[in-house]
Amino acid sequence: MAAYKATLPDPIQNERYNIALAADMLAGTVVQPGEVFSQNRCVGPYTQARGFRAGPTYSGGRITTTTGGGVCKIASLLYNVAVLSNVEIVERHPHSLTVPYVPPGQDATVSYGTYDFRFRNNTGGPILIWAKNTGDTLYMAFYGQKKPPRVRWHHETLRDIQTWTEYHYNPTLPTGSQRVVMPGQAGIVVRSWITIETAKGEIIRKDLGVDSYDPSPRIVEKGPRA
Template sequence: MFTFLSVLLVASLSVNAEDANVIINNNEITLDTVEIQQYGLDLIDHALIDEYKLINLMDSLDEVIYKEAQDAQFNKDGTIIKEKLGVTLDRREFNRLFRKLYYSDKKGKLKVPKTSVYPKVDQGLLREVSMKELGRYVTFYKQSNSERSHNIALAAEAINNTVVFPGETFSFNGVVGERTTERGYKQAPVIVKGELSEDIGGGICQVSSTLYNAVDLKGVQIVERYAHSRRVPYVPPGRDATVSWWGPDFVFKNLYNEPILIRAKSENGQMNVTVHSSDTVEYFNGSED
């Protein structure tokens, strides 16, 4: 019998397919009565739906359908790239249509319903939170070390255009992600237990340290920061923020009444981070004083 596993395989290959039970056409998935009837509790009472199997079905459908929304962001030339809607399975409507057809005596088809996923940041919000500069910091590096420069550029790109909402926490590791060769990072010098060594992603601590100095503001609470085991050359003593995927993280919380925008770029031997918000931004400490 045509199983839903076959549907996933066909969908993942982006091939149109048609079967007595399932139709996939133009990214639309349609289930008919024969497919739906497979989700009954056969060993107990076919009049009942196997809820566990139904949840697994919806999860599998969502894997095929889901498309992440994209926030608006600034391009390199300063223009705004408009946000894009995402899409996901409309679980409530799917549940309703599935049960209606399952308990119907008539044959029919269920066109799998979708719903939009809205981005957190649209172009209107992005314009608003870029009005006022709150902080800025620049560090320098040698471009001749191409591997380290490459890693710095990748990490800078990862944090660029990040919007942190009021009360929200920013995690450097969470935003940048794991530094692996598969994600484009290269082996470069790092400090390990006070000794200079080589490791994948070497150089990104300059990005986290530059960010730390840029966001060290009245309305930003530094939640987690660790210093290197030895002095680094790109910031003054005590002004660094070391990070490691399996170790230290750099974390801060936005205590302003408005979202803050992080702009970061690495070029010509300079690592530059600026922090922005709206004209109405002010620090809120939880009291009326």
């Protein structure tokens, strides 16, 4: 039906581990006609008891560490493959910051008990989900009985939001020196839609809404003055 892949630049070891674990849990899942798939129900809860480790998570416009950090990459690829398969999206939430592995407007975040990614199988036949993480790249595909129409993503940037610099004093640094702790990143407001080409050559536009991503500051530590 559709497939998607994404590479995560410079993942930490636990993040890579969590993504691979979640992909293995997801692989082989069959979604029956009319059934609503839920990532949290299929893969969660993202706890140590289920084998997940502490990994990076976006929270309040900053990067923190929580158990299961990294599983949002699973949600983002599920979202992309579901959209390209032209199934009904029931629930999807964007990150607070842009992510490096999919374009703005094409990501999805999950948090067990709060945010989920869900889609309804409206194809009339079962859907088999395949997923595999190899190295730093996650691969995902949906297999079904019907070939979906051709679907294309489109985005329009409505506003760019600049980052800023915060300076923090660190008495342990050498006199007169400074170091960049966080590089910071710009924010963006983006409108997303898809075009669906039917078997008759008709082009149908489907709006997916507007997502707003916050900027995060560039953080610089400064040592004592000379």
